[in-house]
Amino acid sequence: MTFDPLWTIVEERFQRDHQNHAETIFTIGNGYLGTRGALEEGLPGDRRTTFLHGVFDDIPVSFTELANAPDWLELYILLDGERFSLAAGEVLDYTRQLDLRSGLLTRKLIWKSPQGRTTRLEFNRFASLADPHAVVLRASVTPMDYAGLVEFRAGLNGETDNENFKHWQWLNQTTASDRLTLNSRTRASQVELAQAARLTILAPADVQRESWDVHNHPTLVGRTQLQAGQSATAEKLVIFYTSRDNREPLTAANTHLDQLPAPAWDALWEPNRSAWDKEWQTCDVIIEGDDEAQIAVRFSLFQLLVAAPRKDEHVSIGAKTLSGFGYRGHAFWDTEVFMLPFFTYTQPEIARNLLSYRFHNLEGARKKARGNGFNGAQFPWESAATGEEVTPSWVPHFADRSKMVRIWTGDIEIHISAMIPFALCQYWAATGDDAFMIDRGAEIFIETARFWSSRAEWNKQAGRYEFRDVIGPDEYHEHVDNNAFTNAFARWTLQSAIRLLDWVEKKDSAAYAALKSRLDLKPAELRQWSQVAELIYFPYDKETGLIEQFEGYFARRDIDLAALEPRTESMQVILGIEGANLAQILKQPDVVMLAYMLPALFDERSLRANYDYYTARTDHTYGSSLGPSIQAIMSCKLGLQEDAYEHFMRAARADLRDVRGNAGDGIHGASAGGIWQALAFGFGGLTVTTDGWTVKPHLPKHWKRLVFRFTWRGKSYVIDLPEKGPFRLEEA
């Protein structure tokens, strides 16, 4: 099988023990839905999922999760009576490939059945990027050493589950000779999903067809006789509509199916291909001299692209995208801080959708603030359909399922209420989208400023405002006071809100008046924000230039991390939850992250001092997957290219090489987004402000070339380093 190795993810042999990982890697999607790379014919222990954006349903303890849709992949193949399965027989030849340029997943193999029949099989599938309601797969079968009846069984299986928990209620189904429909509804959230499927079989001889109208699992069957060397191909086309996107999803699905020819492959393929070409024109990154880095970055961008909502501003991207059960589809700050910059700088209309999701869900954030006794909007640590807090309060202990561990992030990890305003500003600076800031951004700023102002605690003795009992980005330390990252961003949000409102007033006084009236904003309130911001405590030591991560951090137990390498477990597992809490070991370095996001707070000396202190104490290998890409950027800024490359490759390998052992749960979306930031802002040295942008490259020594693209104020730029000058304007 020929392929472009710099555009293709390849699995060269079938490894049964690694299939959950492979399923994640071979996820396809189109921003409307995502389907893991499970096998059409099934495999015991597989996690075959299709998630649709926004289709959440209730579960015990963790509140809500993306509901694994009725299975459209299912295609059973009987070869002269023997059921094809990689759990039996012998695999004589095997390749699976994901073409990142087009989203086409291909599997080719030769399989010898338990009874000795040898068959060549090829499977292809894609989720159309041009027609996001359509997914299609096809399977070609060629008996090599026998003649016999080949049977295809293509069902819509409504009996799917999320790790054994079922979400769907059957509503109705139809079967005809060549098509099926299945109409389902989530049990609690009552989202309706309609699927219409058609099975087309191309074969040299006659095809006998049956439809099996089994409850909640309608199935189309086609049988045909093949001689050795002859081939038959089955195409399964499935259309998805939900009540989130259509008032009559079943009618829409049927109509849509009617409009596609049988077979539909070619009609769907060309538009899909050209839609993907357009995508890559906005964002492709070229790395010469490092094929592993090249393929890893394209893979990361592909996974972000297939998860990006292009036509829906009421959904976000979960921490594990649409590619696995991990974190149940919930969105964290991972979206705004780690993934969003890629969209902001390459497809700002997607960034706008993602930011609008937060705007539309302000009511959930207001509810959380009210419930905790604060003003304004406190964004949820984990967010799903409504923007209400959906972090589970308790989860079973990983080592002893009879014990429950209290999860505090939903209660006290509060910096997310500054991250959304920060992402808004980044979007605004890059796009100049003033209308969005006036219409939606300003309200988010007002409401988060209100939250921060009411959350601040006045310490009379010290004459300062404090934030006590929080968790910063570094989650090894819970219930800390005056986390530097949190305090700095509280101040930033309050000050930025004041500046923004000042700007709105000048830019559009009518809009400002309307906003003031609607949100009951009084001058005294702005004065209060200003006063609070000025007096927020920030623990900077002028002597050393060090910023203490939180009060008392420097007094905690200091552990020589280097002496413990190499490790195979996180420091939290090694020390225990309490042990890690009492040590200076970090899951990710808050202060280094702060230096990345708010560089003006640091001079050169202070940056170096904090980088050195905290880098040595960070669990880079098994701590947070959010860490390495940012660490790479900061290493670049300090001219530490070798360190930067090591951190970068740690991020690049997170999913492809499953270095953390949990890639089976889904793509590490923040890591994928961080990879793009590391390339643009780290190795590329791009700096963007409201006034313009500059590039100051820091390429790893062995890289011959780095090309990346971005848009600024509506214009697209290509940065081609180091030979071809700092940049060229993209020809639109």
Place this chain on the structure above:
Amino acid sequence: MTFDPLWTIVEERFQRDHQNHAETIFTIGNGYLGTRGALEEGLPGDRRTTFLHGVFDDIPVSFTELANAPDWLELYILLDGERFSLAAGEVLDYTRQLDLRSGLLTRKLIWKSPQGRTTRLEFNRFASLADPHAVVLRASVTPMDYAGLVEFRAGLNGETDNENFKHWQWLNQTTASDRLTLNSRTRASQVELAQAARLTILAPADVQRESWDVHNHPTLVGRTQLQAGQSATAEKLVIFYTSRDNREPLTAANTHLDQLPAPAWDALWEPNRSAWDKEWQTCDVIIEGDDEAQIAVRFSLFQLLVAAPRKDEHVSIGAKTLSGFGYRGHAFWDTEVFMLPFFTYTQPEIARNLLSYRFHNLEGARKKARGNGFNGAQFPWESAATGEEVTPSWVPHFADRSKMVRIWTGDIEIHISAMIPFALCQYWAATGDDAFMIDRGAEIFIETARFWSSRAEWNKQAGRYEFRDVIGPDEYHEHVDNNAFTNAFARWTLQSAIRLLDWVEKKDSAAYAALKSRLDLKPAELRQWSQVAELIYFPYDKETGLIEQFEGYFARRDIDLAALEPRTESMQVILGIEGANLAQILKQPDVVMLAYMLPALFDERSLRANYDYYTARTDHTYGSSLGPSIQAIMSCKLGLQEDAYEHFMRAARADLRDVRGNAGDGIHGASAGGIWQALAFGFGGLTVTTDGWTVKPHLPKHWKRLVFRFTWRGKSYVIDLPEKGPFRLEEA
């Protein structure tokens, strides 16, 4: 439909809102499996379950539960293309009946389809008591005003769940023209289940058949043309075997199916009928002058009989029998104290099986004792396959699912470790089964005595042994010290153990020596038991004759319960968990229960004083369902027949009238067992000791006759009150 109203549970009209309750009531079974009365054709919101004894599987938080088996009931019927469903169309006539004498469930109805076709349908099913691996159902269909094609679709549906949670993995399936097999395995506990099914259709015209080999839902289809007034009947026979009862369950199921004729109904029916006749000969109760009481008692006994393991000494009966999801199939003291006496006195071989379950699971109880730092065996508050503690530590709060409530019963409700010894003694007294006591009972006594002795805490100041931080039977009060019931039974267990061992030594010195050696029992240990027993604190007030339920109880807030009647909620819901804990209100009266079980601790004055004090403070209506039957017995003993009858009817209506609103979760097994005790020991006034038995009746005034049966030392007696003398010996 004619029927014997004193032997039949009748549903006279279809009430869709009450179907979960009806499913519980119409549960059938045979001691091997139980199937709720769900409709063959399905109904949205139904809870269609089949539970097999001992087939547990893991779940989050609550550890383990009976896994709802692949559905055997499923039979879809298409009437000239319209699918029969009570969720649509119109029910013109309807009766459902459960014949308690034979276990036959019958549903007859006339249904008008949405398109206007009128059809007469009759469904029958039973789980053979004579051949417990076999269940059979049949459906007869008669078009009344049309001619058309009638289609039956009989599947084995492996996609069942327990309240949305799936337990079964598909292993394999086969389909032939008239039969199916489905082989499944529980995900974690790896219990294999094989089902073999056959569909037989009797019709005036030809029958076309198909088999639909859909994955995990194989289905047999039969179609036939009917003229108006003609009938067709489909019989679905299903055989169950598991790896718990057979090494090759699939082979066993197939062989078993082969041995039954097609149709199998008649061949199965007669042995089933005669097996049921034999059952009722051991235990039927006749009440004349009170039809509601008559039918309620027969219903209760039926539900105990269908749940009773006749050939398996490794399983118990869960609190909700095999009839619902409630308590996940876990067994509590409900079995030994409330249900067991019925079996001990009517079918002691079943009681022996149930007691053997505890013997075989001693290792789980030893593990619990070790884990808590005690000696011997501490029986689990909730017990499942292994006898390890399976009480969930945390459950979601009923009113706010985001909060978790700590459940302490598994930690500190310890009296169950005396209840099993107590039930052993009751069994021994009734049966004289010395061998059982030597072989199995003695070990349980030794190990529980060890537990009690090590659990006792020496209070040096007071010079007594105490049991602090416990929960007694009354669960409104947690973390109490010196619960009178617990302390009294600790003493009883220690003293009885010593007496029993003394008896074993005399009866069978070789067995005694072997026991001593195997369990490393030293004379010093027995002396220690004796000393602890003697000094266990028991809070009896000689002045008043009152026993304080636990230390400090009398000082808690006293609430006038009578003033709050009528209520529609439990006092715990009204006062809150903490509020109930701080009041004298009881879920069930420990001291009255103690007077029932250990009457020698009470003189007449003390009995009356405690009865009056605690009865006034007990939540009889919405407290524990374990309370009313025992309360009825104690009312009888004090000559308060009217009160007794009121309490008795509260128990009798628990399930049939769903007075607690939770009968949909399953039968209240303890209440059913308590009803028999109330009849025998309360109204019948039966007293049994090792020396013999006496009867001192206390019939409610309007009862004309009460007949009940029991066995004592291998002989069966019929007590026929009041006319025909105190008793007659049953003719065997």
